[in-house]
Amino acid sequence: MTEAEPRWLSDEDQCVWRQIIAVINMLPPRLERELQRAHGLSLHDYQILVQLSEHPDREVRLSDLAEATQQSKSRLSHQMTRMENAGLVARRNCPTDRRGAYAVLTEEGWRVLEAAAPTHVESVREHLMDVMTPAQKQVVGAAFGAVADKLRPAARSTVCPSLKQPVDPSGV
Amino acid sequence: MTEAEPRWLSDEDQCVWRQIIAVINMLPPRLERELQRAHGLSLHDYQILVQLSEHPDREVRLSDLAEATQQSKSRLSHQMTRMENAGLVARRNCPTDRRGAYAVLTEEGWRVLEAAAPTHVESVREHLMDVMTPAQKQVVGAAFGAVADKLRPAARSTVCPSLKQPVDPSGV
DNA sequence: AATAGGTCATTCAAGCTTCAACTATTTTCG
DNA sequence: CGAAAATAGTTGAAGCTTGAATGACCTATT
Numbered sequence A, B: 001m002t003e004a005e006p007r008w009l010s011d012e013d014q015c016v017w018r019q020i021i022a023v024i025n026m027l028p029p030r031l032e033r034e035l036q037r038a039h040g041l042s043l044h045d046y047q048i049l050v051q052l053s054e055h056p057d058r059e060v061r062l063s064d065l066a067e068a069t070q071q072s073k074s075r076l077s078h079q080m081t082r083m084e085n086a087g088l089v090a091r092r093n094c095p096t097d098r099r100g101a102y103a104v105l106t107e108e109g110w111r112v113l114e115a116a117a118p119t120h121v122e123s124v125r126e127h128l129m130d131v132m133t134p135a136q137k138q139v140v141g142a143a144f145g146a147v148a149d150k151l152r153p154a155a156r157s158t159v160c161p162s163l164k165q166p167v168d169p170s171g172v
Numbered sequence C: 001a002a003t004a005g006g007t008c009a010t011t012c013a014a015g016c017t018t019c020a021a022c023t024a025t026t027t028t029c030g
Numbered sequence D: 001c002g003a004a005a006a007t008a009g010t011t012g013a014a015g016c017t018t019g020a021a022t023g024a025c026c027t028a029t030t
Helices: A011-039 A043-053 A062-068 A073-085 A107-127 A134-151 B011-039 B043-053 B062-068 B073-085 B107-127 B134-151
Strands: A059-061 A089-093 A101-105 B059-061 B089-093 B101-105
Touching: A011 A043, A011 A107, A011 B011, A011 B134, A043 A059, A043 A062, A043 A073, A043 A089, A043 A101, A043 A107, A059 A062, A062 A073, A062 A101, A073 A089, A101 A107, A107 B134, A134 B011, A134 B107, A134 B134, B011 B043, B011 B107, B043 B059, B043 B062, B043 B073, B043 B089, B043 B101, B043 B107, B059 B062, B062 B073, B062 B101, B073 B089, B101 B107
Parallel strands: none
Antiparallel strands: A059 A101, A089 A101, B059 B101, B089 B101
């Protein structure tokens, strides 16, 4: 693609976009392979374990979990089934809403997460965080924060009580 | 996720990492849905069409194409089969290396790309480029260029020169 | 010229993701 | 109230991705 016609991307923007998409294409597979080899977990498994571990009683409503991990309910449902079969999580019916259910972290799931976390963090450092300067990281954080906010289904940012204790800005 | 024992992530890094992964999780599906609805193309289809369109004779060796689009040969092979069936590309045997093959952009593929490009560019703008300030874009380009370079098997840098000049992050 | 070892590309099977359809429950509101 | 609409979550089938295995060909070394 070359011609500059209506609302095209400038050369600089084009270049930035290609770097971003290259990272999007390469980073998750790399992290996943390392997680997989070392602990038999997928990246999505890991993200779910992390979410659960950070919530009171290590349980989260499925809808909230789907939103927190940026995936469809359908996918989460399949994912849950797999992780349930692997013994990492369990489902629990919601007493106050009979449609609903909680995902609960099992003891096993907690242990696996504890074991996997250091390796995974090391991967993230090696391939991402240690490659950027502190100043770059700060700008990237701000820029991607804005992008992510705009991508998120805007509705319920402050509503749902079962999510989010206040405090820690890093802790979603 | 609590103890800080080995090499953990700082709160700031943690926060940056979560923004990045949120974008990685949300951006491609969003762009893909818009491309799909408007032109029946997947993001990977589009990336391949773009690559081909930019090469002499609109053809590229499959290995090179796989590398340029950051995917495995296996995946590309399946992808090619699908796109061939859709009439977007064709395969051509390499005359000088009988193991090899070229992917060639068809007339149809070119037309589809021409039709899809404006919409897709608009999506990229809307969800990504227009959300970042020029200064942010520059820093993100440089940072992700470094990350991508380190993730790539061996190859050369693809950071365009304009991104390499340092930037004052306070001006962001 | 022979052979060992590399590269190019495809195939298969298993697993994962997507989308639409579906059940069951709760909420809205005329 | 009671019908319509919205929400929570699941399911199934089709399609896509992955990783290992394979076949075919090239290249370096001897």
